[in-house]
Amino acid sequence: MAGENRPELYELHEKRLRDAIALKTPDRVPLALNGPAWPARALGEEMTQVATNPMRAYQIIIQAYSSLGEIEAIQSPAYDVSTLPIMWLSRVKAPGRELPVDEIWQVDEAELMTVDDYDAILREGFGPWWERYMHERLPGVLEDFQEFTKSIPPAIQACRDIGVAPLAPAACTIPYEYFCGGRSMKEFMLDLFRHGDKVQAAMDEALPFLIEQMRGLIRTFDFMGLWIGGWRSASEFIAPRLWNRFVFPYYQKMVDAALEENAIPILHFDANWTRDLERLREMPKGKCILALDSKTDIFKAKELLGDHMCIMGDVPPALFSLGTPDEVTAYCRRLINEVGPGGFILSSGCDVPVDAQYDNVKAMVEAVA
Numbered sequence: 001m002a003g004e005n006r007p008e009l010y011e012l013h014e015k016r017l018r019d020a021i022a023l024k025t026p027d028r029v030p031l032a033l034n035g036p037a038w039p040a041r042a043l044g045e046e047m048t049q050v051a052t053n054p055m056r057a058y059q060i061i062i063q064a065y066s067s068l069g070e071i072e073a074i075q076s077p078a079y080d081v082s083t084l085p086i087m088w089l090s091r092v093k094a095p096g097r098e099l100p101v102d103e104i105w106q107v108d109e110a111e112l113m114t115v116d117d118y119d120a121i122l123r124e125g126f127g128p129w130w131e132r133y134m135h136e137r138l139p140g141v142l143e144d145f146q147e148f149t150k151s152i153p154p155a156i157q158a159c160r161d162i163g164v165a166p167l168a169p170a171a172c173t174i175p176y177e178y179f180c181g182g183r184s185m186k187e188f189m190l191d192l193f194r195h196g197d198k199v200q201a202a203m204d205e206a207l208p209f210l211i212e213q214m215r216g217l218i219r220t221f222d223f224m225g226l227w228i229g230g231w232r233s234a235s236e237f238i239a240p241r242l243w244n245r246f247v248f249p250y251y252q253k254m255v256d257a258a259l260e261e262n263a264i265p266i267l268h269f270d271a272n273w274t275r276d277l278e279r280l281r282e283m284p285k286g287k288c289i290l291a292l293d294s295k296t297d298i299f300k301a302k303e304l305l306g307d308h309m310c311i312m313g314d315v316p317p318a319l320f321s322l323g324t325p326d327e328v329t330a331y332c333r334r335l336i337n338e339v340g341p342g343g344f345i346l347s348s349g350c351d352v353p354v355d356a357q358y359d360n361v362k363a364m365v366e367a368v369a
Contacts, residue, residue, distance in 0.1 A: 006160075006161060006162060006163045007163075008163075009163030010160055010163045010164070010165065012163075013030070013071075013072040013073065013163060013164065013165050014072075014165050014224070016028065016030040016072050017030050017032070017072055017073055017165055017167065017345065020310050020342070020343055020344060020345050021264060021286065021287070021288075021289060021310045021343075022286045022310075023285075023286045023307065023308075023309075023310065023342060023343040024342055024343070025340075025341050025342035025343075026341075026342075028368055028369075029336050029340045029341050029344055029345070029346050029368045030072035030073065030345050030346070030368075031070075031071045031072050031073065031345070031346050031347065031364070031365060031368055032071075032072060032073035032074070032075050032165075032167050032312060032345050032346075032347045033065045033068075033071055033073070033074055033075065033347065033348065033352065033361075033365075034074070034075035034076060034347060034348055034350070034351055034352065035348065035350070035351025035352040035353070035354075036050040036051075036057060036060075036061055036076070036079035036351070037050065037104055037351065037353075037354035038064070038351070038352040038353060038354055038356050038361070039060045039061045039063070039064030039065065040060055040064075040354075041354050041355070042064045042067075042358055042361075043060055043063060043064050045060050046095070046096070046101045046102050047095040047096075047101065047102045047103060047104060047105070047354075048094070048095040048096030048097075048101045048102070050079055051079075051080070051081045051094050051095050051096070051105050052080065052081060052094050052095070052096060052097065052144075054078060054079065054080040054147060054148045054150070054151035055150075055151050055154075057078065057079045057080065057151065058077050058078045058079070058151050058154065058155035058158060059158070061074065061076075061077050061078075061079065061155075062074060062077055062155070062158050062159060062162070062164070065164075066162055066164060068361060068362050068365040069362065069365045069366060069369070070365070070369070071164060071365060072164070072165060072345075073164060073165040073166070073167040073345075074159060074164055074165075074166060074167065075167045075168045075227075075266075075291075075347070076168055076169060076170075076171070076227075077155040077156070077158070077159050077166045077169060078148070078151045078152045078155035078156075078169050079148075080144060080145070080147070080148035080151070081094045081105045081144075082141050082144035082145040082147075082148055083145065083148065083171060084105075084107060085134075085138050085141045086134075086141060086142075086145050087171065087172075087173050087177060087178060087181070087229075088107065088109075088177065088178065088180075088181030088182070089112060089113055089133065089137075089138070089178055089179075089181045089182030090107050090108065090109045090110070090112065090181045090182065091107075091108040091109075091110065091112070091138065092105055092106065092107055092108060093105060093106045093107075093108050104354055107181075109181065109184050109185070110184060111183060111184045111187055112133075112137045112138075112182055113133070113137075113179065113182030113183045114183075115191065115195060115198075117129070117133070117182070117202075118191075118195065118198045118199060118201070118202040119198070121202040121205055121206065122198075122201055122202060122205055125205065125209075126202070126205050126206040126209045126210075127209045130206075130209070133182075152169050152170070152221050153221065155169060156169060156221065165224060166224065167224055167225050167264075167266070168223070168224075168225050168226050168227050168266050168268075169221065169223055169226070170217050170221070170223060170226045170227070171226065171227035171228075171229050171268070172210065172213070172214040172217070172226060172227065172228055172229070172254065173210075173227075173228065173229045173230065173231075173254075174203075174207070174210070174228075174230075174233065174247065174250035174251055174254060175202070175203035175206040175207055175210065175250060176203065176232070176233045176246050176247055176250065177229065177230070177231060177232060177233060178206065178210075179191075179199065179202070179203070180232045180233070181232075185232055185237075188232075189237075189238075192238075192242055192246060196245075199246070200245065200246065203246065203250065207250055207253060207254075210254070211253065211254060211257045214226070214254065214257060214258065214261075215257060215260075215261055218258065218261040218262075218263045219261065223263050224263070224264060225263055225264030225265070225266050225289070226258065226263055226264075226265070226266065227266050227268040227291075228251065228254050228255060228258065228265050228266065228267055228268070229268040229269075229270075230247075230251070230267065230268065230269045230270065230271075230273070231270045231271060232271075233246075233247045234269065234270065234271035234272055234273050234295075235272060235273045235274065235275040235276045236271055236272040236273075236275070236295075237271065240275070240276075243276065248276070248279055251267070252282065252283070255267075255283055255284070255288060256284075259284060259287055264287070264288070264289060265283075265287070265288045265289070266288070266289045266291050266312070267280070267283075267288060267289065267290050267291060268291045268350075269290065269291065269292060269293070269296065270293040270295065270350055271293070271295050271296075272295040272296050273292075273296045274296050274297045274300055274301075277296070277300065277301050277304045277305060278304050278305075280305055280308070280309055281304075281305065281308050281309075283308075283309065285308050285309070286308075286309075286310075288309050288310070289309070289310045289311075289312050289345065290305065290309050290310065290311050290312065291312040291313060291347065291350075292311065292312070292313040292314045292349065293313065293314060293349040293350035294313065294314045294315070294316040294317070294349030294350075295349075296314075298311060298313050298314045298335070298339055299338060299339065301339075302338065302339045306339075306343060307343075309343075310343045310344065310345060311339055311343065311344055311345075312344070312345040312346075312347050313335075313339075313346075313347055313348075313349050314335070314347070314348075314349040315328065315331060315332060315335075315346075315347070315348050315349060315364055316331075316349050317348075317349060317350075317351075317352075317353040317356070319331060319360070320348065320352060320353055320356035320357065320360045320361060320364075321353050321355045321356055321357065321360075323360060324360070325359045325360055325362070325363035326363075328360045328363040328364055328367070329363050329364075329366070329367050332346060332363070332364050332367035332368070333367055336367070336368065346364065346367070346368060348364070
């Protein structure tokens with residue numbers, strides 16, 4: 001990219017992304033790289049620098065990924081571990097704090113939220129309850145998150161300065177994911193059976209607050225797009241009748257709200273969603289990205305959704321870590337030919353793993369050349 005005009009390069013890269021989202025075929029399949037841990041390892045930085053030092057984190061992330069060659073986008077150029085407890089209501093062990101400085105961070109899931117909290121949400125309102133929960137049960141997280149938000153504008157600008165689109169600098173999710181993290185997965189699944197009406201009422205109370213938070217982020221930072229994430233709400237974990245009640249309607253409303261704000265909803269769906277892929281045809285056509293992590297059958301997704309929704313993914317972590325550059329290239333070309341070339345963005349399955357081999361990540365970048 002040396003010597004190219006950066007504003008023109010940015011426009012070209014954004015056009016490729018927007019063409020793919022609109023189910024068109026750009027002049028080449030766009031790339032959108034993702035994950036904060038691998039950049040630290042690739043540059044020989046301590047993991048604590050991307051976990052708890054947001055002003056340094058975005059510099060490391062952008063430097064590592066831009067070193068690989070021409071890329072259209074970095075999904076999340078800014079990072080801090082506080083983004084996890086904010087959404088999952090769980091403790092997180094961080095390097096340099098509870099862990100050695102070069103270890104990967106860990107969600108320390110426990111039953112911090114109780115059944116009585118559903119009643120408290122209905123009594124107090126979700127917003128006041130959530131703020132009190134954070135201060136009492138996850139002290140310091142809100143303050144850390146506020147520090148993280150200060151890194152978002154310079155991270156976005158740093159991407160633009162080198163002609164790279166900051167595709168999804170923030171993440172939001174549905175009430176299901178909040179409660180599942182706070183209650184712990186086993187207890188929350190039991191709640192759906194034992195206290196279903198109360199859980200649904202608390203979700204309905206929470207959703208407007210979460211949507212307004214999302215709208216505020218989009219307006220404040222003028223995001224191109226953002227994650228509307230799904231992890232424990234995946235089809236493989238929950239029966240269809242529960243999924244249809246507690247999961248899908250909430251995604252529909254969050255997607256509609258993001259589109260009203262002219263942001264691209266990126267359905268960052270980890271785990272296996274194959275069972276319910278066809279339901280995503282109820283989302284607006286040519287407006288969203290379905291980002292898969294190699295657990296969902298991406299080729300089935302193409303078959304069911306290829307004429308309706310842009311698909312992004314899904315080079316598997318094992319291939320980055322244990323494969324060869326030739327194997328990475330072969331899989332990427334299969335994705336380009338069978339899931340693309342139109343309506344497709346090449347990326348890792350979720351994050352590039354921390355132990356990915358540099359030459360394997362570079363092979364993914366070069367596969368679209």
